[in-house]
Amino acid sequence: MKNLRFWILLGGSLCVCALYLLQIYLSQKIFAEQRMLMQGQQFASMSGTYEASWKQLATRLYQVSSKDPALAEVLKRNNIAIQANKSGATETAPAPAPVQPPATPKAKTPVGP
Numbered sequence: 172m173k174n175l176r177f178w179i180l181l182g183g184s185l186c187v188c189a190l191y192l193l194q195i196y197l198s199q200k201i202f203a204e205q206r207m208l209m210q211g212q213q214f215a216s217m218s219g220t221y222e223a224s225w226k227q228l229a230t231r232l233y234q235v236s237s238k239d240p241a242l243a244e245v246l247k248r249n250n251i252a253i254q255a256n257k258s259g260a261t262e263t264a265p266a267p268a269p270v271q272p273p274a275t276p277k278a279k280t281p282v283g284p
Contacts, residue, residue, distance in 0.1 A: 236243045246252075 232242075232246070236246055
């Protein structure tokens with residue numbers, strides 16, 4: 172009977188230790204996930220300042236490229252088009268590649284009487 176109690180207590184204590192170690196591991200994983208989430212939220216909250224900075228950069232590129240032909244050539248070579256809006260702001264976007272419609276065979280048109 173003493174032998175059986177020993178093995179039951181040993182098995183129970185091993186289960187408790189395993190659960191304790193699992194709890195430590197999972198709490199560390201949750202802490203890391205919360206830290207990543209917080210960093211993502213901070214980055215998202217700063218997006219407004221990045222947008223203003225990108226618009227300012229695009230405005231400066233537009234102003235300089237109209238005066239500097241070398242910069243204008245580099246922008247053209249990289250398919251970057253800068254156009255001024257009517258409101259005075261600028262937008263940068265890659266120029267779309269020309270799309271050609273697929274070649275279709277000539278259709279025969281019926282001639283009426």
